[in-house]
Amino acid sequence: MTGPNEELSARLAKLNLEAPESIEGSYPGYNVVDLCRNFIAGQLSKLAGVDKKIVYESLEWSIVLEKGDLIVPLPRLRLKGDLEQMAKDLAEKFELGGYLDRVVPVGKFLQFFFSPKFLLDTVTVDVLKRGTEYGSTPLGEGKTVLVEFSSPNIAKPFHAGHLRSTIIGGFLSNLYERLGWKVIRMNYLGDWGKQFGLLAVGFRKYGSDEELANNPIQHLFQVYVKVNQDIAFEKEESEKAGVPLDETSSTDGQARAFFKKMEDGDEEAQKLWKKFRDLSIKRYVDTYARLNIKYDIYSGESQVSQDTIVEVTEELKEKNLINEDKGALLVDFKKLGKKKLGKVLVQKSDGTSLYVTRDLGAAIERKNTYKFDKMIYVIASQQDLHTKQFFTILQLLGYDWAKDLVHVNFGMVLGMSTRRGTVVFLDDILEAVQEKMLDIMKQNKEKFAQVEDPKQVADQVGISAVMIQDMQAKRINNYEFGWDRMLSSEGDTGPYLQYAHSRLRSIERNCNVPPEDLLTANMSMDNLCGTEEDIKKQNLSEEDYERQIRNLHLRVEKTTALIRIMASYPDTLRYASKNYEPSTVVTYLFKLTHQFSSTYKYLRVMGEPQEVLLARLALFSAVRQILNNGMKVLGITPVDRM
Numbered sequence: 001m002t003g004p005n006e007e008l009s010a011r012l013a014k015l016n017l018e019a020p021e022s023i024e025g026s027y028p029g030y031n032v033v034d035l036c037r038n039f040i041a042g043q044l045s046k047l048a049g050v051d052k053k054i055v056y057e058s059l060e061w062s063i064v065l066e067k068g069d070l071i072v073p074l075p076r077l078r079l080k081g082d083l084e085q086m087a088k089d090l091a092e093k094f095e096l097g098g099y100l101d102r103v104v105p106v107g108k109f110l111q112f113f114f115s116p117k118f119l120l121d122t123v124t125v126d127v128l129k130r131g132t133e134y135g136s137t138p139l140g141e142g143k144t145v146l147v148e149f150s151s152p153n154i155a156k157p158f159h160a161g162h163l164r165s166t167i168i169g170g171f172l173s174n175l176y177e178r179l180g181w182k183v184i185r186m187n188y189l190g191d192w193g194k195q196f197g198l199l200a201v202g203f204r205k206y207g208s209d210e211e212l213a214n215n216p217i218q219h220l221f222q223v224y225v226k227v228n229q230d231i232a233f234e235k236e237e238s239e240k241a242g243v244p245l246d247e248t249s250s251t252d253g254q255a256r257a258f259f260k261k262m263e264d265g266d267e268e269a270q271k272l273w274k275k276f277r278d279l280s281i282k283r284y285v286d287t288y289a290r291l292n293i294k295y296d297i298y299s300g301e302s303q304v305s306q307d308t309i310v311e312v313t314e315e316l317k318e319k320n321l322i323n324e325d326k327g328a329l330l331v332d333f334k335k336l337g338k339k340k341l342g343k344v345l346v347q348k349s350d351g352t353s354l355y356v357t358r359d360l361g362a363a364i365e366r367k368n369t370y371k372f373d374k375m376i377y378v379i380a381s382q383q384d385l386h387t388k389q390f391f392t393i394l395q396l397l398g399y400d401w402a403k404d405l406v407h408v409n410f411g412m413v414l415g416m417s418t419r420r421g422t423v424v425f426l427d428d429i430l431e432a433v434q435e436k437m438l439d440i441m442k443q444n445k446e447k448f449a450q451v452e453d454p455k456q457v458a459d460q461v462g463i464s465a466v467m468i469q470d471m472q473a474k475r476i477n478n479y480e481f482g483w484d485r486m487l488s489s490e491g492d493t494g495p496y497l498q499y500a501h502s503r504l505r506s507i508e509r510n511c512n513v514p515p516e517d518l519l520t521a522n523m524s525m526d527n528l529c530g531t532e533e534d535i536k537k538q539n540l541s542e543e544d545y546e547r548q549i550r551n552l553h554l555r556v557e558k559t560t561a562l563i564r565i566m567a568s569y570p571d572t573l574r575y576a577s578k579n580y581e582p583s584t585v586v587t588y589l590f591k592l593t594h595q596f597s598s599t600y601k602y603l604r605v606m607g608e609p610q611e612v613l614l615a616r617l618a619l620f621s622a623v624r625q626i627l628n629n630g631m632k633v634l635g636i637t638p639v640d641r642m
């Protein structure tokens with residue numbers, strides 16, 4: 001097998017192009033934009049007398065096609081003199097070399113437009129050949145990233161924060177995998193603490209082994225709610241009577257005692273706890289599978305060893321980072337010159353650990369076990385302070401790898417409820433969305449009859465609706481959960497992407513051309529869009545002639561826009577990984593699908609002469625492949641019919 005670099009040389013040779021020198025950090029065999037970057041950097045470095053690497057790094061991504069594919073702000077080249085004049089001179093002297101269509105000076109900027117001919121010749125075949133691999137770049141080869149995400153609390157509701165963490169974390173894991181990293185997916189369950197004492201006591205009163213086996217997550221939650229009601233009731237009664245709660249006989253006291261037994265390693269207590277935990281995990285596995293998520297590790301607060309916690313606490317004392325307050329231990333950031341971080345308790349007066357202590361221990365253990373190069377925590381921005389606190393403590397303790405910890409935070413979801421009431425579990429959301437999607441699909445009887453497994457399609461389209469709604473805007477924003485809006489196939493929604501994918505599939509089905517044949521297509525603009533000569537030959541009336549010429553120009557324009565978007569997919573993934581931002585990929589996919597549908601209107605496939613059909617089909621098949629790859633990175637299963 002030849003690697004992308006040999007492929008690239010062969011491809012360029014066919015086009016009579018010389019491969020530009022590859023600049024460190026570029027991946028021209030994987031990313032055509034990098035190839036163009038290398039070409040531009042080489043030329044511009046000669047013309048302006050600036051180091052290649054500096055030019056390379058100053059090449060900026062353009063968000064709108066009208067401003068070029070790449071932009072150089074001349075001030076970034078550290079040139080002196082009249083930069084506007086220099087921009088004009090440089091643009092004039094620039095040799096396009098088969099890679100570029102034009103170079104446009106705008107003020108102190110140079111805009112570079114890639115040659116559509118060059119892109120059509122390289123990108124389409126590249127996409128079709130690399131298939132599901134298109135977009136991947138081995139940026140992280142040899143490196144390991146641990147992504148901790150979702151992390152719900154057993155017996156407590158799975159709230160919107162957990163949903164977002166699941167979606168964003170699933171995406172980041174896929175993305176880093178695409179970029180060559182070894183990815184470890186970890187779920188850090190809230191599976192320790194007094195709530196388990198409550199559950200144990202509550203289970204004796206209200207639990208049923210049968211229900212626990214059938215429906216562990218819901219059942220534990222019911223028990224938890226009931227036992228909390230008991231506690232509230234007892235508290236009220238004792239307040240009314242003016243006598244304090246009995247430490248041993250009260251529900252609260254019993255729960256506390258049970259948790260103490262768990263912490264002390266009591267076998268009976270641990271056995272019951274383990275049963276709750278194991279059964280819950282078993283159910284989680286199935287639910288996450290519906291979202292295409294498979295964890296490498298179900299960890300949790302319970303898994304941090306007592307020894308590690310004792311060690312961290314000792315280290316904190318040694319480094320004088322700890323203060324005592326009535327038998328409890330705390331870190332007072334004010335005394336450490338970090339006033340904004342406040343204070344944080346690391347050990348209660350009864351000696352038990354806390355959330356933050358367990359996070360410190362967990363991070364240290366993970367570094368030892370997995371030797372990660374980066375660890376990403378996907379946690380709601382409500383925990384910004386908590387995360388900063390424990391990141392800072394690790395730094396203060398002298399762990400240099402603390403710089404490799406990243407908190408990917410996100411805003412809130414407002415108004416998330418279903419027909420049956422407030423959402424409590426992930427399953428509830430998925431069931432509700434499937435049901436609603438099925439209702440919508442049934443409205444089109446004819447189409448519905450053609451769908452093989454409507455329930456599964458409804459599940460997948462419904463889930464894509466939830467996911468796209470979640471990842472559409474910058475993750476730090478809050479958003480309003482809106483069933484109707486997100487399920488509509490109009491506007492920028494998950495169903496719209498699915499619809500575009502199934503439409504592209506249907507074009508492929510109708511043409512029924514073997515995939516290998518597509519690789520032989522003549523991808524020239526003339527073949528794809530036609531020529532003025534062809535139109536002249538038809539002896540049309542003046543009016544018709546002019547209309548045809550207008551259409552020809554439109555076809556060229558649309559095809560150019562489409563191929564330029566297709567070329568920027570690998571860059572999009574890289575960019576998204578730098579900002580940990582799913583919206584970068586979502587926005588890209590909408591740009592791609594909108595451009596596809598506006599191009600398809602002018603570029604018919606069926607009924608065209610074979611050579612034209614083949615080229616257009618190759619183009620649209622490549623679009624479908626990119627859309628498919630992009631949806632999968634987001635965690636969505638693309639459907640073939642809907």
Ligand SMILES: NC(=[NH2+])NCCC[C@H](N)C(=O)O
Pocket residue numbers: 148151152153188189190359377379
């Ligand atoms: N390492 C962490 N603290 N991860 C986040 C855990 C989230 C926690 N279980 C919660 O529901 O609030």
